[in-house]
Amino acid sequence: MTIGDVKEILEADVLLGEDRMDEEVDTACGSDLMSDVLAFVKEKAVLITGLINPHVVRTSEMLDISCIVFSRGKLPGPQILEEAEECGMTVLATNMTTYTACGELYTHGLPGSKRRAAPEGA
Template identity: 50%
Template sequence: MKILEMRELLAARTYACPDRTREDVAAAAASDMLSDVLAMGGAPDVLITGLLNPQVIRTAVLMDARCVVFVRGKVPGPAIVELAEESGVCVLGTDMPMYQVCGVLHAHGLAAAR
């Protein structure tokens, strides 16, 4: 699935790196606990979270994720957007809650990261 399609499915807004929305993503991880994302140890292309701070972007970079989706209408502040732009991480934001985001994306073929 392309990030663009994901954006449509989630009725999401783009906050950083709109040029990367044409890229493909295959697997995702979802958590509000970054240590849990690290513990999963897989290779997520997408990180779905309700947590809003720059560490989310750093975690995405360290895990080689190319897209972060903030759920529940969270709007990333300038520090997050700036770090994401610098790091080349595409940032989306949706009003949907995490459970719904995971359900929609999984139903459309986005796998769980392994």
């Protein structure tokens, strides 16, 4: 699936990265808990979140997440968009709730991120 497909499916506005609609994404993760995102997500993923703060971008940068979708009609402020632009990320905004957005993408064939095996003794 391309980021352009994600945009169409979620009826989303493009806040950043209009020129990156052809980029491929392999998996998705929907969460407001960045702790869980850090534990679950793999590369070429879309992050769907209702959380608005710069740590969403910083967490995504660490994981090489190329596309963030802000759900529930929430819009990020200029600082968040500046940080995302610096990292070359695509940022979308949809009026759908996180649950609905995840459901739509899953139905269209985008699977969830699988977790790495737990370490011994943890």
